[in-house]
Amino acid sequence: MTMSATAHSDATLQVANAWQRQISLRRLYTILGIGLLLAATLSSMWFADEANAGHFWDRLPHILDFLSWLIPKDWNDVWRALFDIASPHDTGTQEFNFPLGRVYVWGGFYIPEYFELMLTTLNVALVSTFIGFIFAVPFSFIAARNLTPHPVLRLVVKRFMELLRAFPEIVIAGLFAAIVSTGPIAAIIAIGLHSIGALGKLFYEINENIDMRAEEGLRAVGGNWFERVRFADLPQVLPNFMSYTLLRVEINVRASTIIGAVGGGGIGEELKLSISRGFGAKTLALVLLLFTTIFIVDQFSAWLRRKLVGEQAFLMSA
Structure with missing residues (x-):
């Protein structure tokens, strides 16, 4: 009995020592990794300083100087620029020509220019996300290992989504801009193609973790592949599909803003021009509208995800 207890104690001590050695080894690797990362970062910054004619380190203290021109003389000009209201400081230049951007709808009723541009950006994001969802859903079922037994077909679909x-x-927007000219169409194609690849990967990983009992039941009664996907697989994964799609909408709003800055239309193009020309009130108005829109989209998406997935999925287990 004593020998058995002693052997058990020795085994426990060996396990503890092995665990401590493993922890020490991981700490060493972590320290080495951080050290290498810092060395690479410092070397890159040194190279940038040597290669940059403006000298990176010399200009670093002035990194926030550009904020000075963002401060308007009259803060009310930010609201005037946002709602296309004439400014008393208008000198006839483009810096204060707020009313010229109005989009008249009916009589004297108009949509402020920046709101109309923001709607264009949102439309690009929504349409491209819809395109991504429509194509990603069937691709995801074909790419799932447990749902499609043909390895060649799975390989082709996976590689295609990786390419997208x-x-x-x-980059994709620049390519299609040369074909269909600049504007929202090129942005929709670019973001839509990228959304197919991104959503397709997320979707097929969900599909590979579904409960296969419903699939096997339909297979046993003679259901074909389309019937099994429609009635056994899709109902299980659709809430998660919608959750990821709503997340993709938020990502695509930001992407459409960036693409707009290079000719994709929408609010991004106007923001780029405003910054490059040093129009402080206009820039702040655009940033405020963009931030508010993304915040609203984020909150709405979170609320809708809770409704689709269920509140219980967001509660901590007791």
């Missing part, structure tokens, strides 16, 4: 998401949206 391999390039940034701005």
Whole structure:
């Protein structure tokens, strides 16, 4: 009995020592990794300083100087720029020509220019997300290992989706801008293609973790592949599909803003011009509208995800 207890104690001590050695080794690797990362960062900054004619380190203290021109003489000009109201400081230049951007709808009723541009950006994001969802859903079922037994077909679909998401949206937009000209159409195509690849990957990973009992039941009664996907698989994964799609809407709003800055239309193009020309009130109005819109989209998406997935999914277990 004593020998058994002693052997058990020795085994426990060996396990504890092995665990401590493993922890020490991981700490060493972590320290080495951080050290290498810092060395690479400092080396890159040194190279940038040597290669930059303006000298990176010399200009670093002035990094926030550009904020000085963002401070308007009259803070009310921010609201005037946002709602296209004439400014008393108008000198005939483009800096204060707020009313010229109005989009008249009926009689004297108008939509402020920046709101109309923001709607264009939102439309690009929504349409491109819809395109991504429509194509990503069938691709995800074909790419799932447990749902499609044909390895060649799975391989082709997976590689195709990888190709779609391999390039940034701005690169794809530049390519299609040369074909269909600049504007929202090129932005929709670029973001839509990228959304197919991104959503398709997320969706097929969800599909590979579904409960296969419903699938096996339909297979046993003679259901074909389309019937099994429609009635056994899709109902299980649709709430998660919608959750990821709503998240993608938020991402695409930001992407459409960035693409707009390079000719994709919408609020991004106007923001780029405002910053490059040093129009402080206009820039702050655009940033305020963009931030508010993204905040609203984020909150609405979170609320809708809770409704689709269920409140219990967001509660901590007791």
